Amino acid sequence: MQEAPTTPDVQPEIQSRQPERSVAELKQLAAQVRRDIVRMVHAVNSGHPGGSLGCTDLLVALYFRIMKHNPEFSMDGVGEDLFFLSNGHISATLYSVLARSGYFPVSELATFRKLNSRVQGHPATEEGLPGIRIASGSLGQGLSVATGAAQAKKLNNDDRLVYVLMGDGELEEGQVWEAALYAPHHKVDNLIAIVDRNGQQIDGPTDKIGGLGDLRAKFEAFGWRVLETDGNQFETLLPTLEEARSYVGQGQPTMILMDTQMGFGVDFMMGSHKWHGVAPNDEQLEKALQQLLVEEASDY
C-alpha cells in the first residue's frame, strides 16, 4: 500500500512568487521572450514562430503577473496555479517564459530541438524539463487534461486555478468539444481556458479551412462563461485575466477568446499563416531582432 499523499489543510506558501510587475516591465519581458523565440527557431531552422510570437503576451502575463507558481518545480503543483499548453507547437514561448521565471537555466534554450536536449520540439515530460506537466503536440488533448487537473484540485481542497491555452485551428479536433461539454456539466469552475484566436492555420485562414464560426455562441451554448480580449495588449489582456479569476467558484468554467496576430512584434511575420512553421533566415533574424528592442537585453 503506497502512502497516500496528505492534503494540506493550509496551502503551502509559495516562497518564490514573482514580484508584481508593471505593464512597462511586462512589455520588456515580452520583447525579451520574443527575441528568444526568433533566435531559438533560427538556430535550428525549424519550429513555429508565428503562433509563438502571437501568444507571448499571454504567457508573460500569466507567469509574471497573474499566476501563483513555484519555479522549484513539483509535478503535482499543490497550492499553485497550473498552466497547460495544448497547442504544443508554440513550445518556444513556454520554454522561454519558464526559463526566465527560473524553472531552468536560460542558457538551456540554446538546446531547443537539438539531440539529447530536455527542450524538445514539443513540450514533453520524458526528459524531466521542469515546468512541463504533460506532453502536447498532437492537438485537442489539453482541455481534457486541464479539466482533470482542475477536478483533482477540487478533490484536494486546493483553491488555486488551472489555465489552458488552445489554438483556434485546434478547435477542429473533436475531443475539444467532448471536454467543452463535460467541464460546464461538472461545474469545473476553477478552470480558465483560452483560445488563441489568430484566425490562421497551416493551410490558410481558419474560416476557410474549418469554419469555426461564432465561437462565443458555441461555447455559451455549451455552458461556458465567455470573455473576449485583445491578446497582444496588456492593457486589455490583464483586466480580462483578472475578471476571469473573479468568476472562480461560481459554478461555471470560463473561456477567453483571445484575439492575437500571428507573428506579433515582427512586422513581416504578422497576420500570415505562412510563418506557422517556418524559421527566419539570417537576414530575417537580424531584421526581427531590430524590431524587438529591450533596454537591457539578456539574450542567452
Add this chain to the structure above:
Amino acid sequence: MKEFPYSESKDTRSGFGAGLHELGKKNPNVVALCADLTGSLKMDAFKNDFPERFFQVGIAEANMMGLAAGMTIGGKIPFTGTFANFSTGRVYDQIRQSIAYSGKNVKICASHAGVTLGEDGATHQILEDLGMMKMLPHMTVINPCDFNQTKAATIAIAEHEGPVYLRFGRPVVPNFTPADQEFKIGKAVLLNEGTDVSIFATGHLVWKAILAGKILAEKGINAEIINIHTIKPLDSEAILQSVRKTRCVVSAEEHQFNGGLGDSIAQLLAREEPLPLEMVGVNDSFGESGTPDQLMEKYKLNEAAIVAAVEKVMSRRK
C-alpha cells in the same frame, strides 16, 4: 495433471468491480471514471459508496483519457472503465501522448475484450488491444484469467507507479485461482509442472489450457501449463526456464497472433532459445456475432485447438 477445483464460475469484469470497490475503501487517492458503461464494468459499488470520487464522463472516451491524465497531477490514481475496444483503438493517440509518453499513473481498465463479448459482433470484439498497448513505452499490460485474479490484479496495479492496461471480459469462467493469492506484476504463475511441452496461456485461455492439459494427460502427454497474466513486462526467466526443459512451446490467447502473447514469446525464443512454437489465437481476421462458446470454437480458441497445437509442436521438436 493437477486438479483445479472451483466452487463457482464468475465473470472477470466482476473481479475488477470488486477490486475497485476494495481500493475505494483503502486508498483515498483512487478515483474512477466511466464512459457510460457503469453497469457493464461493474463499477456500481464504487460509484455508490464513493460518489465524490466517481466521474461519469458520458460517451466521450478521448476526453476520459485526458481527464484521467490530468487527475494524476495532484496525486490521484485514476481507473478508467469502458470496453476494451473503446479503451484502446478509439483513444490510441490520447493514451500515447497524454498517458504513456507523459508517464501518467493512469489505470486503463478494459472489459469485454475479445470474441467472448459475443453477439454484438466484430465492431466491439477487439483482438488487437494487447498489441497496441504493449507497443507503447512505459505501459504495463495485464490480462488475468478469472474473478479472483482480476480482483487481485486490480488492487495490485494501484500500488504500481505508472500507466497500466488491465484487460478482462464478459463471460463467466471457472473461478479457480486462490482468493488469497498475491498478484505479482510480471511474474508468471506455474499451474502444472510438466516435461513434454510448455503451454503459455493468458486470460480466458488459461482455463482452456487446463482442460487441454487433462486431455493431453489421458494421451500420456505431460504438459507444463503456465499462466502469463502479465504480457508486458514478460516473465522471460520463467518462460526460458520452462522451454529449456520441454523443448517445445504453445501459446494461447484470445487475441490476434500479431501483437499478442505468442508474438512476444516468439521474439523471446528467437533471441534466446530458438524452439518450435505453435500459437493458438486469431489469425488475422475480425470476429463476428455468435455466442461466446460458438465463437471460441469457430475461431479455434478452445481446448481442442490447444491439444492440436501441442501435438503439432511436439512433432516439430528435434
